Amino acid sequence: MKDIHASDIDIQKFAFDQQECQPEVIKHILSCEECNERVQSYLALSSFIKDQAEPTLDYNLSHLVLGQLPSTKEAETSYPYLINFIMLAIVSCLALVLFLFRGTIGYLLSSTQAYQNYFIISIIAFISTALVLDQFRAFYQKVNLLTP
Amino acid sequence: MQLLDFMIREELTDKELINKILEGDTRIFEIVISKTQHLVLSIVYKMIKNPEDRKDITQEVYLKAYNKLASFKFNAKLSTWIGTITYNTCLNYLARKKIPILNVTDEEENESWELIERQFLMDKSQPEINLFKKERSKIISSEIDKLSPLYKTILSLYHKQELSYKEITTITGLPEGTVKSYLYRARKQLRMNLLASYKKEDL
Known part of the structure; x- marks a missing residue:
């Protein structure tokens, strides 16, 4: 050796x-x-x-990557909560109205004319709710786009 | 305040970081980037030559890591897992561009290496260690650049990033014996290329 x-x-x-x-x-x-x-x-x-020197970047990698990720869910999570809250409020209001005016409603329902009115009011309420929700969604989309 | 907030976040473990990101705080992903950036860049810069492609691939790596975060099983460190994604993304790029990760011709130079080495061992006036002095750093960097992408990467992971064989094995998917063998060959090839370039410089 x-x-x-x-x-x-x-x-x-x-x-x-x-x-x-x-x-x-x-x-x-x-x-x-x-x-x-x-x-x-x-x-x-x-x-x-x-x-050996570490590679250096002439751009901010974190900003570049984070810019391509979906925005933080903090805003997104509060958005469905708010929707749920509005829905609950509407349902509660409807339930309260139904409870307070149960006698009147019963009377209205007994006549054909009143039933038709009730049906029309329900449709209007449904469309209005859908429109409000849609406005809300559009608003949050714009806010998310503007948030850096 | 932001700095303090950032420093507090820096103390989070891999698991806490991932949980927070999965809960929806994508800003936390910035910490993951800052923690793993050196390793990712080290692999990308050794495997990819084109600067624009390096930029795209680095972003692609982090976007893939973000999208696959829920599938991370904590079998390895988060940095090693992201290192694996980086290595595989680079491999796919090289395959697409038809760039070999290992030059087969490297092995054919063995004979000339032996000759060069013998000449150096006989020349007592110039100790070989002088080759690695700082004033020669440009030559050494350029010789490292000439190595195959795989050799450069493995050398960097072992010597620069100081990863263990096990971690390199996880990142590259190569068996430990193969990693060791490639490391030996890479170091030998680098040393021989340096001896050869030193000879040329002397002429």
């Missing part, structure tokens, strides 16, 4: 994975100037790679 120099793989193992090196190889490298020089050259190469 004294006269035969360590192979390149053994030199690299000694430099970077010494636990994988055979004891006789370690013994040879420690006593051989030439092999030692090769080990030092690999270590110098490694430290040069480590000292």
Whole structure:
């Protein structure tokens, strides 16, 4: 082993994975100037790679990426909550009206004329609610677009 | 206040970060970017040469990571997982462009390497370690650039990013033995190319 120099793989193992090196190889490298020089050259190469400058960007990567992500759900989550709240308020109002005027409603329903009126009022209420919700949706879409 | 807020967020673990993003706070994703940017850029810059493509691919990596965040199973560090996405995105790019990740001809140079090495070992007046002095940094950088994309990437992951073999294995999907073998070959090729270029410079 004294006269035969360590192979390149053994030199690299000694430099970077010494636990994988055979004891006789370690013994040879420690006593051989030439092999030692090769080990030092690999270590110098490694430290040069480590000292290389990190790539620098001439743009803001975070802004670029975040700009392409859907806007934060904080606004989005409050939006369905508000819709639900409005829906609940409308349903509650309707329920209250039905409860308070149950006698009148019963009377109205008993005549054909009143039933037709009720039907028309229901349709108007439904369309109005849909229009309000649609306006609300459009408003939030615009707000989201304008938010940077 | 914003800085303090940011610093507090920096302390969040990978799991907390992901949960917050999945709950809908996409702004938290900025922390993920700042935490993993070095690794992602290191892979992209070693595998891709074209500056415009580097920019597009870096964005693509983060958009993919964001879209797949719910599927992250915490089997590895978040940075390693994003590193895997980066490596695979770069591989797809290279495949599309028909750029080989490894040059087969590299292996054919072994004979000339032996000759160069022998000449250097015989020349006692110029210790080889002088090759890696700072004034030669341009030559070394240019020689690193000449390596195959895979060799450059693995060298950077191991020596620059100081990742373990296991982490490199996870990122590249290569067996540990193959990663080690590529690392040995890459270092040897770089050293031999440097010796050769040093010889040319001397002429």
